[in-house]
Amino acid sequence: MLTIDQIIHQRRSHFLADFSGEKLPDSLIHRLLENAHQAPSHKATFPWRFCVFSGPALERLSLEMVHWQEQQADASSFSPEKRAKLLSYPEKLSHVIGLGVHQSGKVPAWEEDAALAMAVQNIYLTLASEPHAAGYWSTGNGTGSEIMRQLCGFDEHTLHRGWFLLGHVESKRTKAGRPPLEQVILEINR
Numbered sequence: 740m741l742t743i744d745q746i747i748h749q750r751r752s753h754f755l756a757d758f759s760g761e762k763l764p765d766s767l768i769h770r771l772l773e774n775a776h777q778a779p780s781h782k783a784t785f786p787w788r789f790c791v792f793s794g795p796a797l798e799r800l801s802l803e804m805v806h807w808q809e810q811q812a813d814a815s816s817f818s819p820e821k822r823a824k825l826l827s828y829p830e831k832l833s834h835v836i837g838l839g840v841h842q843s844g845k846v847p848a849w850e851e852d853a854a855l856a857m858a859v860q861n862i863y864l865t866l867a868s869e870p871h872a873a874g875y876w877s878t879g880n881g882t883g884s885e886i887m888r889q890l891c892g893f894d895e896h897t898l899h900r901g902w903f904l905l906g907h908v909e910s911k912r913t914k915a916g917r918p919p920l921e922q923v924i925l926e927i928n929r
């Protein structure tokens with residue numbers, strides 16, 4: 740059994756190229772969301788919102804992402820490689836969780852975002868305790884757009900904050916790329 744320190748240190752993002760294409764059980768996705776829901780929130784606003792895509796819904800999502808890219812002002816930079824990558828989502832990914840943050844108006848918006856990030860960290864840490872399930876938070880592919888908000892079924896008080904892309908991996912990276920701790924501690928009171 741991994742200790743909490745090991746889970747935190749070994750937690751890594753895993754990306755599309757890492758995924759085998761094998762599907763993860765829905766029970767694990769449910770566990771990820773149960774654990775995400777344990778995050779703290781100021782004034783108990785519970786601002787995190789999730790929408791799970793798999794199977795035919797994941798196929799539709801990948802097509803919507805392609806369509807969104809084609810509609811952008813810089814659509815000319817939407818390369819064939821990027822298109823092929825998006826179209827491979829249904830085959831390579833297992834599930835995608837649409838991430839939203841509900842604005843309660845009771846606390847500053849940044850606090851709702853902070854709470855969502857803590858919920859997403861719970862997803863990351865739960866995955867770190869699993870040998871073959873992995874993923875990462877993506878803030879590309881229409882993140883924040885009206886079309887993606889609606890696709891996720893989020894109401895008008897909820898902002899779309901990206902995607903958690905999930906897949907099965909044969910083996911995991913655990914090594915972290917981090918600057919020395921001293922670099923981020925600006926002052927120590929002695």
Ligand SMILES: Cc1cc2nc3c(=O)[nH]c(=O)nc-3n(C[C@H](O)[C@H](O)[C@H](O)COP(=O)(O)O)c2cc1C
Nearest residue numbers: 750751752753754856875876877878879901915916
């Ligand atoms: C708010 C947030 C947004 C992110 N968005 C993206 C993204 O759009 N694309 C991507 O490749 N990785 C994204 N990541 C994942 C980071 O690339 C990843 O966390 C970083 O490379 C460090 O790797 P580690 O998670 O294994 O420590 C995001 C992470 C966070 C916290």
